[in-house]
Each structure stands twice: as C-alpha cells, then as structure tokens.
Amino acid sequence: MRKIPPLWISLLLFCLPVLASLPLSQLLGKPLARHMLQQKREEIEAALVERHLALDESISTQLAQFAFDCGPEDMALLRGPRFYNLHIRLQGLILASGASCSSLGLPVPFTTTALPPYSGQEQYGVAATPAQFNTEQELIAYFRQNGNTAYWVLNNSWSHTLLQTPCADCFYLEFSQQNGDHATPLFPRGDKTIKQEEGNQSLSFLESENQIRQTLWAGKALEHYARQQARYYGLWYGAALGSLLVAAYWGLRSYRRSLKGLLQAGLARREFVPFYQPIVDNRSQQVVGFEALLRWQREREMVPPGAFIDYAEEQGLILPMTEQLLERIMTDLPRLAPAQWVSVNIVAAHIEQPHLRTLLQRHGWPSPTRLTFELTERKPITDIKAAIGEITALQQRGYHFKLDDFGTGYGGFAYLQRLGIRQIKIDKMFVDTIGTDDLKRTLLDSIIAFGHESGMEMIAEGVETGEQVDYLRQHGVHLIQGYVYARPMALAQLQIWLLAWQQHHAGEG
Numbered sequence: 474m475r476k477i478p479p480l481w482i483s484l485l486l487f488c489l490p491v492l493a494s495l496p497l498s499q500l501l502g503k504p505l506a507r508h509m510l511q512q513k514r515e516e517i518e519a520a521l522v523e524r525h526l527a528l529d530e531s532i533s534t535q536l537a538q539f540a541f542d543c544g545p546e547d548m549a550l551l552r553g554p555r556f557y558n559l560h561i562r563l564q565g566l567i568l569a570s571g572a573s574c575s576s577l578g579l580p581v582p583f584t585t586t587a588l589p590p591y592s593g594q595e596q597y598g599v600a601a602t603p604a605q606f607n608t609e610q611e612l613i614a615y616f617r618q619n620g621n622t623a624y625w626v627l628n629n630s631w632s633h634t635l636l637q638t639p640c641a642d643c644f645y646l647e648f649s650q651q652n653g654d655h656a657t658p659l660f661p662r663g664d665k666t667i668k669q670e671e672g673n674q675s676l677s678f679l680e681s682e683n684q685i686r687q688t689l690w691a692g693k694a695l696e697h698y699a700r701q702q703a704r705y706y707g708l709w710y711g712a713a714l715g716s717l718l719v720a721a722y723w724g725l726r727s728y729r730r731s732l733k734g735l736l737q738a739g740l741a742r743r744e745f746v747p748f749y750q751p752i753v754d755n756r757s758q759q760v761v762g763f764e765a766l767l768r769w770q771r772e773r774e775m776v777p778p779g780a781f782i783d784y785a786e787e788q789g790l791i792l793p794m795t796e797q798l799l800e801r802i803m804t805d806l807p808r809l810a811p812a813q814w815v816s817v818n819i820v821a822a823h824i825e826q827p828h829l830r831t832l833l834q835r836h837g838w839p840s841p842t843r844l845t846f847e848l849t850e851r852k853p854i855t856d857i858k859a860a861i862g863e864i865t866a867l868q869q870r871g872y873h874f875k876l877d878d879f880g881t882g883y884g885g886f887a888y889l890q891r892l893g894i895r896q897i898k899i900d901k902m903f904v905d906t907i908g909t910d911d912l913k914r915t916l917l918d919s920i921i922a923f924g925h926e927s928g929m930e931m932i933a934e935g936v937e938t939g940e941q942v943d944y945l946r947q948h949g950v951h952l953i954q955g956y957v958y959a960r961p962m963a964l965a966q967l968q969i970w971l972l973a974w975q976q977h978h979a980g981e982g
C-alpha cells in the first residue's frame with residue numbers, strides 16, 4: 474500500500490473537524506435557538522423581578538403618604554424624582570370626588586376609561602392604556618381605597634431593548650392579563666409576524682402576583698441567527714481541534730521517528746546485523762579473520778554505526794545490539810573456515826559489569842578460539858578494577874581481547890599492561906600518514922617499535938593503498954585490514970569474495 478505523505482495527513486486532520494462543523498452547525502440551529510429563547514426568558518424574568526422590587530417599594534411608600542386630595546403634598550409625591558423613576562411613565566390620582574391629578578400636573582383623560590369600574594372594594598389591579606392611533610399599549614397598575622384610585626402607567630421600553638439582542642427582530646413578547654372578568658389586554662413587543670410563523674417556538678411564564686402571562690416567541694430569524702453563530706464558532710472550534718490533531722500527529726510522529734524509538738523498533742525487528750571485513754596476512758595472503766561491523770538494515774537502507782552507535786550506548790541499547798550481533802555471528806561462524814576468527818567490538822559497559830560474561834555464558838561459551846573482542850581506547854574505562862576482573866575471567870575461558878584505535882585515546886599502554894591485552898589495532902589516523910610528511914608519521918613508527926618490543930600482535934586498520942601495505946610490511950606489520958583488500962560485506966557477499974580471493978591466491982603463502 475502506498476504511504477500517504479504526512480503533509481496530506483496533516484491537511485486532512487485539520488480540515489476534517491472544520492468541515493464536520495458545517496453540517497453540525499446546521500443540526501445545532503434549532504436546539505441552540507431554543508436555548509437562546511430560554512435565556513431570553515430568564516433575562517426578561519430577571520428584569521421583571523428587578524422592576525417589581527423597585528415599583529413595590531416606591532408604590533408602598535407613596536400609598537402610605539398620599540392624602541388623596543391632589544394637594545401640594547400629593548403633587549410632591551407624584552412628581553418627586555424618587556418616585557417618578559425609569560419604570561414609571563406617568564402616575565396620578567383619581568379622587569372619590571371625581572377630581573384627578575397626575576405627575577404631568579394635569580388630569581389625564583384616558584385613565585377613567587382604561588380602568589375597570591370601581592367595585593367598592595379595596596384592590597390592587599392591572600389594566601392597559603387604550604390602543605389608539607396604532608400605538609403600543611402600556612400597562613397600568615392601580616390601587617383603590619375609599620373611592621380613591623392611585624395609578625401608575627408603567628414604562629415598558631426596557632423590553633424593546635431586551636428583545637433586540639443578540640439579534641434584531643428575533644423575538645416577539647406578549648403580555649396578557651389572566652383576569653377572568655375583564656377583557657385580556659395584550660402588549661405586543663417585538664416582531665409580531667413571528668407569532669404567525671410555522672415551526673416557531675414559544676415559552677410562557679406568569680408574573681404570579683399580578684397574574685400577567687408573558688409569552689415569548691421566536692421563529693426563523695432566531696434559528697437563522699443561531700445557525701450563523703454555530704457556524705462561526707464551529708469553524709473556530711473546528712480549526713482549533715484540527716490544529717490540536719495536527720500537533721498531536723506530529724508529536725506522535727516525531728516520537729516514533731526519534732532515534733530511540735526507531736532503534737527500539739529495529740531491535741524488536743532484529744534489524745542489527747554484522748558486516749564482515751577481512752583481515753589479511755600480507756606474508757601468506759591468507760585471510761586470517763574478520764572484524765564484525767554492525768549494520769542497521771532498515772528496509773532497503775544499510776545504516777553504518779556512526780549514525781547511531783554513540784546514542785545507542787548513551788541510551789543503554791548497545792547491550793541488546795551486541796547480543797543480536799553475536800547471535801548472528803554464531804550462526805555465521807560454521808560457514809567460515811575453521812581457522813578464521815571474528816572480532817567483535819565491545820564498549821566499557823560490557824566489561825564494567827558482567828554483561829559480556831553472562832551473555833557468553835547464556836550461549837554456552839561459544840568458540841573461544843574463533844570469537845575475539847576489541848575494546849576501543851577512544852573512550853575511557855571508568856571502573857578499571859571491574860574491567861580487569863571481567864577480562865581476566867573471560868581470558869581464563871580462552872577468549873582474546875584487542876585494543877582498538879591504539880594511540881588515539883586515553884591510556885593505551887597502561888590498559889595493555891593492566892588488562893593483559895596482547896593485540897593492538899593501529900588506527901587509520903596513523904596509517905594515513907604513510908607517504909606524507911605529517912608529524913604523526915613518527916608516532917606511527919613509535920607505535921610499531923613499541924609493538925615489536927613488547928611482543929604485541931599488530932593489525933593495521935584502514936589501509937587503502939599498496940604503498941601503505943608495502944611500508945607496513947617493511948616495518949614488520951603484516952596483518953592488514955582495509956579497502957585495499959576489501960570493504961565490510963554481508964556474509965553472502967563475503968563468501969563470493971572469499972572464493973575469488975582463494976582462486977587468485979591459490980598456491981601462494
């Protein structure tokens with residue numbers, strides 16, 4: 474199956490929630506409109522409660538103080554700013570005598586017709602101003618006692634403002650009186666046509682004391698607005714969710730692709746394999762052994778160790794890697810000539826703890842004469858005591874150790890003595906100076922001289938030219954590893970190379 478490029482996946486992850494938000498906002502239109510209707514109802518109720526409290530207080534104060542004679546005290550109460558507030562348009566008194574006065578200073582003619590006939594009982598009530606000249610009716614609250622009437626024409630303009638938010642012409646509100654014996658007045662507020670719309674929604678609620686029923690309607694306009702809002706926020710939330718998904722995808726991807734994750738996956742898939750580089754004795758032209766060099770076989774790619782070995786060591790993955798490598802070498806060994814050995818690279822951790830020992834023990838101490846180990850001098854051993862103990866134990870089992878990269882690192886000579894090592898590998902850095910006047914050439918000569926004096930077996934590494942081979946031969950270094958003979962190869966390739974080598978050198982040595 475073809476892999477989908479990550480950019481496409483990201484685009485898809487981003488677009489999916491954004492696109493999904495569109496039909497979702499369509500579906501959400503109606504319930505959201507219902508929710509907005511409920512919210513509006515709560516707003517209206519809260520405004521009514523607030524008005525109720527304000528009116529209650531001023532009305533009861535006024536009633537306690539009215540003389541019911543339309544005299545200066547009554548006028549002061551009617552026009553006092555404390556009582557003539559934003560909830561009241563107009564207020565006045567109708568006296569038992571038929572005289573009247575109001576906060577306007579004049580008698581107001583409509584009041585007598587708007588209020589129901591006086592029944593003789595003390596009572597609170599509500600009525601409405603007459604609907605004349607196509608104007609909106611206003612609510613009148615009144616109180617009657619001893620033939621006198623006090624009335625308050627309420628200001629309902631707050632409801633207009635309230636009904637125009639959050640969208641214009643989205644609500645319609647009707648106040649109606651639930652008083653059986655008098656014609657129920659209506660106070661329509663907002664867009665009247667909503668009441669006639671098909672599929673509209675309504676909510677009714679009672680203002681208990683006054684028995685005023687309020688019915689709030691909403692129709693297409695609110696639904697349209699709700700859908701628009703849902704679409705708007707849906708797009709933003711969709712984009713936010715999409716971005717989150719994209720970020721999560723890249724996070725996961727980078728984790729999976731992180732070197733550690735990849736190495737662990739490689740170990741689980743047993744992708745770490747040995748390549749073998751021949752080591753040739755230039756006296757006999759015999760291949761005496763091989764260095765096993767780690768390769769990471771990823772799909773069609775062969776990753777050399779430089780790209781991951783230090784990190785693997787840091788992350789503690791070098792132990793399972795060496796184990797995987799060793800297991801492969803053990804199955805490969807029988808396919809090579811019995812006299813040929815294979816040298817495996819190890820790190821300090823292998824011998825500072827009994828890791829290498831337990832590994833070999835677990836595999837039944839495989840071929841001590843054919844398996845050798847090389848320990849680099851580039852990185853120091855911290856626990857030299859433990860390393861000596863481990864190496865000694867393994868030497869007693871018949872295994873041999875070489876000191877790799879000799880001359881490049883920390884304590885070459887000291888290591889040789891303390892660890893009882895008899896073989897050194899002369900680093901490519903020194904071999905490269907052959908035929909040049911590099912100062913390090915004298916170092917190469919000293920290393921070789923030291924090797925001879927102390928009876929070390931020497932292997933020259935990274936030998937690339939015939940001139941280098943000749944120089945080394947003249948100086949008594951005979952074991953050669955390098956491109957001049959062969960590069961590291963997989964076993965199958967190595968076997969073909971070995972056949973060709975034998976045919977070419979038959980009869981020599």
Ligand code: C2E
Nearest residue numbers: 766767777778779818819820935936937954955956957961
């Ligand atoms: P090293 O142990 O010094 O290995 C020799 C390196 O030099 C190898 O590189 C080899 O391919 C390269 N080489 C050999 N002959 C020539 C030559 O004529 N010319 C040039 N230019 N290069 C030559 P490679 O395979 O890339 O390995 C690099 C390093 O990775 C090794 O250096 C060793 O330190 C480490 N390594 C390889 N395999 C293992 C392993 O299994 N375990 C551990 N711990 N380290 C390993």
Ligand code: CA
Nearest residue numbers: 764818847877
């Ligand atoms: Ca090596």
Ligand code: CA
Nearest residue numbers: 877878898934
């Ligand atoms: Ca080396």
